[in-house]
Amino acid sequence: MNNHCISFDNLSHADLSLVGGKNASLAEMVKKLSNRQIRIPKGFALTADAYKVFLEENGLTVKLKAELDKLDKERLSNLDSVGKTCRNLIKSGIFPETIKKEVLLAYKDLLDGKSISVAVRSSATAEDLPSASFAGQHDSFLNISGEEKLLEAIHKCYSSLFNDRAIKYRLDNQFDHLQVYLSVGVQLMIRSDKGSAGVAFTIDPESGNTNVIYLTSSWGLGEHIVQGAVTPDEFYLFKSALGKNKKSIIHRRLGEKESKMIYSGQDKNPIYAVETSSSERLSFSLTDQDVVTLGIWCNAIEQLYTMPMDIEWAKDGISGELYIVQARPETVHGQKKQVSIKEYSLKSAPLPLCKGIAVGHSIASGRVCIVHSIADAGKVRTGDIIVADITNPDWNAMLHKAVCIVTNKGGRTSHASIIARELGIHAVVGTTDATQKLHEGQQITVSCIGDGEGYVFDGKIDWEEKETIYQDIPGTLTSPMLILADPSKALHLASYPSMGVGLLRMEFIISNTIRIHPMALAKYSELPEGTDKNTIRDLTHSYIDKSRYFVDRLSESLALVAAAFYPREVIIRMSDFKSNEYSQLIGGKVFEQPEENPMLGFRGASRYYHARYREAFGLECEAIRVVRDDMGMDNVKVMIPFCRTVDEGIKVLETMRHFGLERNKNRLQIYVMAEIPGNVIQAKEFAEIFDGFSIGSNDLTQLTLGIDRDSSMVSDLFDENNESVKWMIGNLISSAKKAGVKVGLCGQAPSDYPEFARFLVEQEIDSISFTPDALLKGIENISLVEKRMELLLNTPNPVSEKPLSQPIKNNPYPIHKKRRK
Numbered sequence: 144m145n146n147h148c149i150s151f152d153n154l155s156h157a158d159l160s161l162v163g164g165k166n167a168s169l170a171e172m173v174k175k176l177s178n179r180q181i182r183i184p185k186g187f188a189l190t191a192d193a194y195k196v197f198l199e200e201n202g203l204t205v206k207l208k209a210e211l212d213k214l215d216k217e218r219l220s221n222l223d224s225v226g227k228t229c230r231n232l233i234k235s236g237i238f239p240e241t242i243k244k245e246v247l248l249a250y251k252d253l254l255d256g257k258s259i260s261v262a263v264r265s266s267a268t269a270e271d272l273p274s275a276s277f278a279g280q281h282d283s284f285l286n287i288s289g290e291e292k293l294l295e296a297i298h299k300c301y302s303s304l305f306n307d308r309a310i311k312y313r314l315d316n317q318f319d320h321l322q323v324y325l326s327v328g329v330q331l332m333i334r335s336d337k338g339s340a341g342v343a344f345t346i347d348p349e350s351g352n353t354n355v356i357y358l359t360s361s362w363g364l365g366e367h368i369v370q371g372a373v374t375p376d377e378f379y380l381f382k383s384a385l386g387k388n389k390k391s392i393i394h395r396r397l398g399e400k401e402s403k404m405i406y407s408g409q410d411k412n413p414i415y416a417v418e419t420s421s422s423e424r425l426s427f428s429l430t431d432q433d434v435v436t437l438g439i440w441c442n443a444i445e446q447l448y449t450m451p452m453d454i455e456w457a458k459d460g461i462s463g464e465l466y467i468v469q470a471r472p473e474t475v476h477g478q479k480k481q482v483s484i485k486e487y488s489l490k491s492a493p494l495p496l497c498k499g500i501a502v503g504h505s506i507a508s509g510r511v512c513i514v515h516s517i518a519d520a521g522k523v524r525t526g527d528i529i530v531a532d533i534t535n536p537d538w539n540a541m542l543h544k545a546v547c548i549v550t551n552k553g554g555r556t557s558h559a560s561i562i563a564r565e566l567g568i569h570a571v572v573g574t575t576d577a578t579q580k581l582h583e584g585q586q587i588t589v590s591c592i593g594d595g596e597g598y599v600f601d602g603k604i605d606w607e608e609k610e611t612i613y614q615d616i617p618g619t620l621t622s623p624m625l626i627l628a629d630p631s632k633a634l635h636l637a638s639y640p641s642m643g644v645g646l647l648r649m650e651f652i653i654s655n656t657i658r659i660h661p662m663a664l665a666k667y668s669e670l671p672e673g674t675d676k677n678t679i680r681d682l683t684h685s686y687i688d689k690s691r692y693f694v695d696r697l698s699e700s701l702a703l704v705a706a707a708f709y710p711r712e713v714i715i716r717m718s719d720f721k722s723n724e725y726s727q728l729i730g731g732k733v734f735e736q737p738e739e740n741p742m743l744g745f746r747g748a749s750r751y752y753h754a755r756y757r758e759a760f761g762l763e764c765e766a767i768r769v770v771r772d773d774m775g776m777d778n779v780k781v782m783i784p785f786c787r788t789v790d791e792g793i794k795v796l797e798t799m800r801h802f803g804l805e806r807n808k809n810r811l812q813i814y815v816m817a818e819i820p821g822n823v824i825q826a827k828e829f830a831e832i833f834d835g836f837s838i839g840s841n842d843l844t845q846l847t848l849g850i851d852r853d854s855s856m857v858s859d860l861f862d863e864n865n866e867s868v869k870w871m872i873g874n875l876i877s878s879a880k881k882a883g884v885k886v887g888l889c890g891q892a893p894s895d896y897p898e899f900a901r902f903l904v905e906q907e908i909d910s911i912s913f914t915p916d917a918l919l920k921g922i923e924n925i926s927l928v929e930k931r932m933e934l935l936l937n938t939p940n941p942v943s944e945k946p947l948s949q950p951i952k953n954n955p956y957p958i959h960k961k962r963r964k
Contacts, residue, residue, distance in 0.1 A: 147193040147242055148249035151186050162188040163266030163326040168470050175447055181440045182466045186261075186330030187249045191268055193242050194301060194325045201236035204321060207305075211320050214310070222307050222540065223520075229305035236301075238294060246297065247290050250329065260288045260406075260413075262468070263296035264328040265303055280309050280536065281325070285364060286332055286406050286413035293329070300327045308539040333468065336405035336414075337460025339428040340365030341375060342556040343437060344473055345445040345452045348564065349502065349555065350634040351476030353451070354706050355393070356380040356438050359556045360428045362419055363403025365455055365468070371533040371550060371557025372416070374399040374500070374573040376427050380438035381706040381774060390773040391435055393702035394630075398554060399573075400424050433458065436465055444470050451476060475564040484639060486916065487592045490605040496587070497580045499549070501597035502560045503569025504635060507547040508603045511585040513578055514538065528589060530577050534559040542566065547589045549577045549599060571597030595631035611919050616640050617926040621903070622910035623918060624714075626889055629655070630700040633707035636915050640922065643711035644704060645837065645912030646782070646889040649763065650718045652700045654728065657693055658682070661759035663730025664689040675730045682729075690762055697766035698774075705776040712778050714814060714837065717763055719784040721746045742851065747785025747816075752798045764802035772809060782814040782837055787821060789828045796832060806834070814885075818842035823871045826878030836879050837912075840890035844868050863892040864899055876906040885909045893921050900924035905932065 154162055154170030162170070166188040173183050198204050207229055214225045253261070265281035282303035284296040303309065304325045313320055333340075341360035346353050359368055359375040367373045375398040384391035400419050407415045429437075437456055444467070445452050451473040458465050487506045512519075512527040514534075520541040523529065529538075529545040533552045542548065542562055550559045553572035563570035569591040571577075577599065581587060588604040591597040624645030625636060630652060653661070659679055663670060667689040670676045683692040705713045721741035725731050734755065738744040750756040771779050781804065786792045792815060796806060799813070806813050815822065815829055818839030822829055829836070840863050845851065847868050850861050862868070872888070879886035887910035893900040895917075903911060904925055913921040 146245065147190050147196070148187050148245045149190060150249075151183070151188065154188060160268055161190050161192070161326070162328075163191060163268050163324075164471065165264060165266035165469060166326050166328045167266075169328065169330070172444065172447070172467065172470060176440075176443060179443055181443060182464060184262075184331040184333055184466050184468060185253060186328055187253060188266065189242075189246060189249075189297060189327040189329065191324035191326045193245075196239055196242060197236055197301065200239050203232055203236055206232055208321055211310075216314060219311065219540065222310060226305055226307040226310055229310075230302045233302040233305065234298070236298075238298070243294065246294065246329075250290065250293055253329065253331065258288075260286045260332045261293065262328075262330045262332050263287050263293065263300060264330065264469075265300040266326040266328050267304065267309075268324045268326070280312055281306065284413075285366065286336075288413075297327050297329075301325055306536075308536055311540045311543075330468070333457040333466045334459045334461045335457035336364050336403075338458040338463075339363070339460075340455070340457040340468075341368050341428075343441045343454045343456060344556070345441050345454070346473060346476055347379075347634045348473070348475070348560070349504070350638060351451075352634040352637055352707055354382055354637075354709050355634070356382060356385075356441050357555070358434060358437060358441070359398075359554055360434075361398065361400045361403065362423050362428050363405050364414060365457055366414070367402065367404045367416065368554065368556055369455075369558060370535070371553025371559050371572060373401050373403075373552060373554070375554045375556070376400065376429065377554065378429075378434050379703060379706070380434065381702065381709075381776070382438075382442055383709065384775045385435070385439050385442050387775060389775040390769065391438055392431060392699075393706050393774060394699045395427070397425075397427060400428060401552070429458070433465060440465075440467060448472065484919065485608060485610045486919075487590075487606055487608045488916070489588075489590060489592075490607065493600055493604075495598040496601055497549075497571075497574045497577050498596050498598045499571040499574035499577070500553075500555060501569070501591035501593065501595055502555060502563050502572060503591050505569040506588065506590045506592060506606045506608070507569065508586065508588040509546050511581045511583060511587055512545075513581070513583050514541070517541075528587060530581050531559075532578055533557070534562065548572075549574060549581070549589060549597075551575055551577050569597070571599060574599070616919070616922060619922060619925045620929050621908060621925050622887075623922045623925060624887065624889075624910050624912040625918060626912045626914050627704060628652075630703045632915070633704040637707040639915065639918055641711075641918060642910065643708050643778070644713040645887050645910055647701070647704055647713055647715045648719070649697070649701070649715055650720045650724070652697060653718060653720075654724075656700050657696045658729055659693070660725060660728040660731035660734055661690075661693050661762050662734040662756065663728075664693045665758045665762065666734075670730060670733065675733075678729055693762045694765050694769065697763070698769040701766060701779070702770045702774050702776060705770055705774075705779050708778065709776060710778050712780055713776075714780045714782050715767065716782040716784055716816065717751065717760070719747050742845075748783050748791050748795050749785070749787065751783075752791075752794045757798065760798065761802045764799055764804045768803045771811065772803075777810050780812045780814060780834075782816055783833075784816045784839070785818060785842070786815050786829075787819060789825055789832065792829060792832050816842075817875050817886075819846055820871060823875045823878070826875050827882060830879060830882035830884045833884070835885035836875060836887070838872055838875060838886070838888040838890070840868070840872070840888055840892055843871055847871050863890065864896060869902060872903070873906050876903075876908050880907065887912060893924060897924045897927065901928040901931075904928040 151170045151173045156167050156171040159167040210228050215221050262285050264283040287296050339360050343358040358378045361368050361373045361375040368375050377396040379394040380391045381393045402416045402418050404416050453471050453473045455469040457468050509526050509528040512523050514531045523541045523544050525544045528547045530549045548559050548570040550572045553559050559572050588600045622642040625641045626646045628648045628651035683689050686692045722735045722738050722745050723741045726735035751760040770776050812834040814835040815833040816839045817836045844863050850857050876886050889912040893911050
């Protein structure tokens with residue numbers, strides 16, 4: 144074995160101080176994962192000891208120390224000049240002959256007579272650690288060929304140890320500049336210039352949700368994704384389904400992939416960017432099988448390191464083989480547990496100037512500072528919002544001054560996204576036109592609190608923010624659940640202290656994500672020619688069977704929620720549009736007839752077995768079946784809305800069975816919404832055919848009091864606290880208890896009215912579902928009532944309302960205790 148050049152095969156993670164974090168990580172995977180058929184390109188490490196010899200033989204240590212001692216550590220006013228001088232000192236050094244010979248011999252052995260280019264990567268002894276990692280701290284060089292170019296690239300890696308960003312990084316992390324050494328990894332290049340490459344996180348990088356793997360992909364070399372020069376394809380995989388013969392891809396989004404980086408064939412500039420073709424932009428850059436394979440590999444890497452990981456991969460376009468090229472600990476979510484919920488709300492929301500992909504969950508206002516290059520660093524002020532085409536690792540020092548970042552290009556794994564997370568700020572990436580729409584010095588407000596998209600507004604817009612510490616959230620007997628409509632928020636909302644999702648509204652997914660009437664897809668060939676058919680043809684261009692478009696889009700949206708909350712239950716309500724709402728979908732007017740009173744007409748259960756909608760209901764059932772059976776998410780339960788009679792319930796259940804959803808099969812539970820007085824009157828009979836009830840207080844109130852809840856003329860009479868409504872709810876809960884089935888309520892009243900929450904808790908309802916903004920207030924109301932009830936049970940003459948139990952400490956989820964008998 145050479146003294147200073149060691150093959151990855153002969154290293155492990157224990158050699159971190161010898162070969163740095165990046166090389167040690169690669170070596171550990173080679174040693175531990177090769178028997179699992181995970182491919183990692185061959186290579187060798189030039190040790191950190193070689194760097195020390197380089198410094199000693201060139202007499203550079205004393206000179207570097209003298210220069211670094213001049214650094215203004217408080218204001219960094221001379222960082223640029225100090226860094227430049229240090230880099231010039233390194234550049235002036237000459238490679239010791241002994242080390243040069245070792246490098247060239249190891250290089251020859253690696254090539255084994257083949258004409259293959261290599262990647263030359265910096266690997267410092269203080270990077271890629273679980274507690275300290277920084278995006279793009281040191282330099283790497285791709286498509287390097289020939290001995291002279293190899294030595295030149297290694298020399299440049301040494302120099303990059305004194306990049307301005309690297310110097311500041313060491314200051315921030317309190318590392319001694321001259322006690323951090325550089326190893327260099329030399330690794331065979333994967334021809335992803337003819338294939339694709341990307342980044343994967345073994346948790347969701349935004350929310351820290353550990354149930355999923357997030358993967359990005361784009362054509363060409365992976366540098367374009369890391370730099371944020373493209374908006375990549377995105378995939379989410381459900382970890383629990385990997386390697387179990389289950390469908391593990393639960394969500395995907397086609398990226399624009401505007402350009403790709405490829406080999407140039409020139410020594411001076413070995414790689415360069417070209418525009419992608421229209422066919423490349425319109426197609427995914429990975430096959431489903433490749434995505435699943437990478438997911439399995441990423442899962443194995445996470446299990447090896449027992450921590451969340453940030454992984455770079457590449458696909459060789461010539462051989463078609465996948466490779467892992469880097470892996471490092473994920474440090475933003477991996478090192479901290481969320482102990483609070485911070486909620487934001489804008490007081491007004493004008494039309495945005497531009498929008499893109501949201502990174503983070505916050506709002507900020509500030510002055511626009513448009514940055515084109517490092518030369519603009521001097522104009523950036525503390526508190527600015529930096530606006531750029533893309534960001535660059537050289538900018539890290541000035542990005543520390545920003546309260547937010549906005550870019551034209553990039554995705555969730557771009558440099559701008561990674562640096563924003565590490566700095567604890569938010570960003571909007573991939574806007575395409577921010578540098579054109581915004582101008583220098585303009586006051587703007589940037590919001591990332593919506594549906595996965597970030598918005599940029601003109602001027603300073605007022606907002607409210609509220610922070611709740613988890614330690615302050617009490618455990619409750621009554622399960623607090625969430626009401627959801629937008630799947631893109633699920634990964635974030637899953638961190639809230641709920642027991643699951645009590646109501647997921649399917650129709651909102653149909654209207655916002657699919658947009659097409661399901662019968663227009665089922666009967667596509669029968670549609671008349673015209674605008675609607677043309678639009679459907681464009682939206683579903685990659686589908687021969689248009690019905691599959693509906694099933695795929697719906698199942699992936701539902702799966703994102705089910706995976707986010709797994710194993711907590713997610714109750715999905717089958718579609719509950721009224722005919723006037725269905726008619727607004729693309730192609731809907733062909734299949735919907737006008738009704739005088741849609742609220743009381745052809746809606747809910749009555750549609751499901753009717754010839755005019757039965758086929759569409761079959762598509763809804765198939766989407767649920769895919770999520771439960773094919774993806775393995777048996778935490779999903781189903782709810783039937785507006786079921787008028789027991790006979791109708793039986794027809795619906797029979798129709799569902801015909802379409803592959805059978806009660807109790809694979810532990811499937813089917814609930815019915817109790818929103819019609821008849822549901823209450825015949826609760827015993829409904830309980831015999833369904834597994835539980837969810838009280839829809841809005842419809843039950845309007846039908847009990849005979850009030851159109853959409854009418855402003857009588858809106859003041861709409862009141863869930865009305866004694867008739869409470870009688871209905873109380874009797875329904877009592878009947879459910881006697882029948883031994885679950886009963887919950889979905890509605891705003893328990894969060895708005897403490898006395899209504901008290902009523903429900905006193906009736907011993909099993910769960911109450913809230914919208915996300917009302918969840919914490921709802922839990923508070925539930926807790927107050929339960930404490931009073933506990934006090935009355937345990938104290939003969941209660942004289943105080945002092946809490947009888949302490950809040951749960953360091954636990955994001957309330958413990959659901961058994962009720963006192």
